[in-house]
Amino acid sequence: MSPETRSAGPVVALCGGIGGAKLALGLYRHLGPDRLTVVVNTGDDFEHLGLHVSPDLDTVLYTLSGRNDPDSGWGRAGETWNFMAALEELGGETWFRLGDQDLALHVERTRRLRAGEPLSRITASIAERFGLKARILPMSEDPLRTIVQTPDGPLPFQHYFVREGCEPVVTGIEFDGAADARAQPEVVRALADPSLEAVVICPSNPYLSVDPILAVPGLRSALAACPAPVVAVSPLVGGRAVKGPTAKIMGELGIAATAQSICAHYQGLLDGFVLDVEDAETAGSIGLPTLTAQTVMRTLEDKQRLAQAVLEFARDLAAGAKQKRANS
Ligand code: FO1
Numbered sequence: 001m002s003p004e005t006r007s008a009g010p011v012v013a014l015c016g017g018i019g020g021a022k023l024a025l026g027l028y029r030h031l032g033p034d035r036l037t038v039v040v041n042t043g044d045d046f047e048h049l050g051l052h053v054s055p056d057l058d059t060v061l062y063t064l065s066g067r068n069d070p071d072s073g074w075g076r077a078g079e080t081w082n083f084m085a086a087l088e089e090l091g092g093e094t095w096f097r098l099g100d101q102d103l104a105l106h107v108e109r110t111r112r113l114r115a116g117e118p119l120s121r122i123t124a125s126i127a128e129r130f131g132l133k134a135r136i137l138p139m140s141e142d143p144l145r146t147i148v149q150t151p152d153g154p155l156p157f158q159h160y161f162v163r164e165g166c167e168p169v170v171t172g173i174e175f176d177g178a179a180d181a182r183a184q185p186e187v188v189r190a191l192a193d194p195s196l197e198a199v200v201i202c203p204s205n206p207y208l209s210v211d212p213i214l215a216v217p218g219l220r221s222a223l224a225a226c227p228a229p230v231v232a233v234s235p236l237v238g239g240r241a242v243k244g245p246t247a248k249i250m251g252e253l254g255i256a257a258t259a260q261s262i263c264a265h266y267q268g269l270l271d272g273f274v275l276d277v278e279d280a281e282t283a284g285s286i287g288l289p290t291l292t293a294q295t296v297m298r299t300l301e302d303k304q305r306l307a308q309a310v311l312e313f314a315r316d317l318a319a320g321a322k323q324k325r326a327n328s
Helices: 003-007 018-031 055-064 082-089 100-114 119-129 157-163 185-192 206-215 219-224 246-252 259-265 277-285 300-327
Strands: 011-015 036-040 046-048 051-053 135-138 145-150 153-156 172-176 198-201 230-233 272-276 290-293
Touching (some): 011 018, 018 036, 018 055, 036 055, 036 185, 046 157, 051 100, 055 100, 055 119, 055 135, 082 100, 119 135, 135 185, 145 157, 145 206, 153 157, 172 206, 185 219, 206 219, 206 259, 230 300, 259 272, 259 277, 272 277, 272 300, 290 300
Parallel strands (some): 011 198, 036 135, 198 230, 230 272
Antiparallel strands (some): 046 051
């Protein structure tokens, strides 16, 4: 870590699952302990086999602590599947796969939730057990559930995503419970921190993974008012999603699958936008300061390199804004 990064302020990342967690890991490794807060989507959470599953929190916890399965991006490395095999033999529901080690997390989290402990405290204590120094926060303690509208009716998120393999046409997306959800207070405090250096919207699906965070009352306005530059990293490369159904959903919703559309989706929130090198020629039409970078993250070095570039970009934006204020 350079002396410059050591002396700088905290950073907040807004994150969904696999794609977002890759950049969160890069930020964590680049920033070093104690400076990163990851605000995680819990719209994908659901009750399955009597257990509370928080897939994006799990993915962030496993990825940042080096426990994630590098091939699938979700679940744990070196997983065994005895529970699933036994469940299958009994004729149980096996479309959503819970590995043996992963199962322990869902059992323990469910037990603690039922005993009245808030999701944020359970997450913090699991993060501590995993040796993590980053603060990992659910966007809310309250249930907000992503519902995907299809021509055959509404589907709860995991039914659309895993059981149906993202095949149904998406005609709309709703966030059940959003009106009553309260923002996690630490999230609001983190976004208002005067020493905040940057907010990074990770390259997660804007419609399925970031919108649920922004749907929590107070979080969109907290982001718009936050004292630090807000920078989003495009989840699209040349009109395609690196992983997942972002481009497919955009097409189905009648939105062009381009970096411009992603940037427009975050209108009023961003100070800068990060495009992949493959989309460099579209930089001029974004209407915001842009950074062109290699956004495909295969290795740990890729993740750290992108994190560093994004933070330097945010620092330049902050310096530019300061200069503007001084000149006016
Ligand atoms: N994704 C799958 O594609 N298939 C699965 O069976 C599956 C199980 C699973 C279990 C625990 C967990 O934390 C995540 C799991 N995921 C699975 C990933 C998850 O459905 C999605 O990646 C996210 O919800 C989207 O961000």
